Amino acid sequence: MGTVRPSSRRPTRIGRVLRTLDLTGVDGAYRSLLPRGEFDVEAALDRVRPIVDDVAARGAEALTEYSHRFDGVVPPSLRVPADVLARCASELDPQLAQAFAEAIRRRRAVAESLERDADPAPAQVADGARVGLRNVPVRRVGLYVPGGLAPLASSVIMNVVPAQVAGVTSIAIASPPQKDFGGLPHPSILALCHLLGVDEVYAVGGAQAIAMFAHGVADLCEPVDLVTGPGNIYVVAAKRLVRGLVGIDAEAGPTEIAIVADATADPRYVAADLISQAEHDPLAAAVLITASEDLAARVQEEVAAQVAATRHAERVTTALAGEQSAIVLVRDLDQAVAVADAYAAEHLEIQTADAAAVAARISNAGAIFVGDYSPVSLGDYSAGSTHVLPTAGCACHSSGLTVRSFMRTVHVIDYSREALLEIADGVELFALAENLPAHANAVTVRRDA
Structure with a gap:
């Protein structure tokens, strides 16, 4: 594994809000290195x-x-x-x-x-x-x-x-x-x-x-x-x-957004989307994953300018400056996909060339927003998707709230006498092997019925 280091990239003209985390020299084990806030x-x-x-x-x-x-x-x-x-x-x-x-x-x-x-x-x-x-x-x-x-x-x-x-x-x-x-x-x-x-x-x-x-x-x-x-x-x-x-x-936990973006992304859109989720809560997480130094610098400028004009500037600034938020620099798109999967974001935006193909490579996310015109705000209200989604990396094992969340699965077992007798020997042996003779007898008693 390589070394995580603070970025020494060229400074922006406007003071930075988001910190920068350089993972270009790291291979694997990303989850422990990525920004996460505490939610105890x-x-x-x-x-x-x-x-x-x-x-x-x-x-x-x-x-x-x-x-x-x-x-x-x-x-x-x-x-x-x-x-x-x-x-x-x-x-x-x-x-x-x-x-x-x-x-x-x-x-x-x-x-x-x-x-x-x-x-x-x-x-x-x-x-x-x-x-x-x-x-x-x-x-x-x-x-x-x-x-x-x-x-x-x-x-x-x-x-x-x-x-x-x-x-x-x-x-x-x-x-x-x-x-x-x-x-x-x-x-x-x-x-x-x-x-x-x-x-x-x-x-x-x-x-x-x-x-x-x-x-x-x-x-x-x-x-x-x-x-x-x-x-x-x-x-x-x-x-x-x-x-x-x-x-x-x-x-x-608190809401979070991750954006995988390349040099083709519009920094205005990226900044606006990061800010939109930071507006929820001072603990909200906003993460940009990119291999483009130029985009990272331009997003920093856009964030500073847009935050200054937003109604909840103090709340947004607290969230963006917190340990849970960062710009994550990666080597290339392949590493960006791996980092995004390790982060397992509640909301993941893909703002790259051929965004649909990149989105298809992602396994871990609560919801994936594809391309320049699918911002998280759309999903929050009127996309038709759910906005109750797993946070804090839980998207690697959990799903958002859907119809299935409100349903229970019940198996219905329907065997005839002949079908039971066909498998009876195996069931009885299995039960006796587990030292549960009454289980076996519940089958045996039906043999002479």
Whole structure:
């Protein structure tokens, strides 16, 4: 393995925001060298465990106290009334309502055409011996929608649509109460709930919302079977605590973007896309992987100029200057692909010549955005894809939230007497070899039936 060294490339005319990591002399073992921020869920557990236990013990009384403590407002009603959802939908700006409707249409189209598996025909493993497969939806899910630095109304679409397409019959949504809206979640979140036909909505945020879903609250919220949706480290810690009692989608960390770009890339696009994800959170990660020194320098200039003009400049600068963000210099496109696979980004953009061919070489990514006109922002809202994606390198083993996330697979075994007797000797021998004679007898007793 080579040596990682800080770059001594020519300076830009404008002060640099992103640090540079030079991997041109490194071969392999990239994962441990690439920029990653700290997201210590274990450290948050001690703060979250008393909240989860308190909600389980005291229910609505605890939820009300935590709303006052953490959100600075007590909702007029923990469950948002249906007429409030309808009012928020009716008060939407018409153009925003149209944008919402189109985002819903595209997400549903992708979910129905690509993500919903029909039950396949049973496998005939021998005469009279069939094994089938049924995809069964989860009965009830609790969907969490963040409302902190950015009220992610788009997460309503990304959670609800695939759950509905999967056939989930009971859907509940929780989002933090907001001081600015009289203790209700953001109106756009409530409007989308109404547009999607979800009327069980709670003005409850943070770890206490996850506890409410997992344990249930008497006379308010029935326990769920599955909890999904992004959130801060305390939401993630709460999901870890209740995992096993309920299913969870993932332990998602701060958002991240990686861009593989060559000399053909437009530095304005690259800079804008890095900034777009840095806007989410001071802990957000933004990584450019390139073999072009000139592009790296031009992106530095563009980042500095664009950050100065953006509304959330302080938040963006903190994210871009953090240890989780960098420009990674590589020897060539082959190394860039290897580094991108090692990083396993939540969002991976390919801005190169023949971008589709380069994208086809990538194995590890939550979602891949191909070419100059497929920015991550498109996927965040209206591409039709999901934006609930694995973070922190988990894309090497996990997938984003889709219809299949809300379904369970059930095998259906259907053997005739003759088919069982044909394999009976083998089953009995297998059971006895494991010292489980009663297992063997459950077959033996049927021999003379």
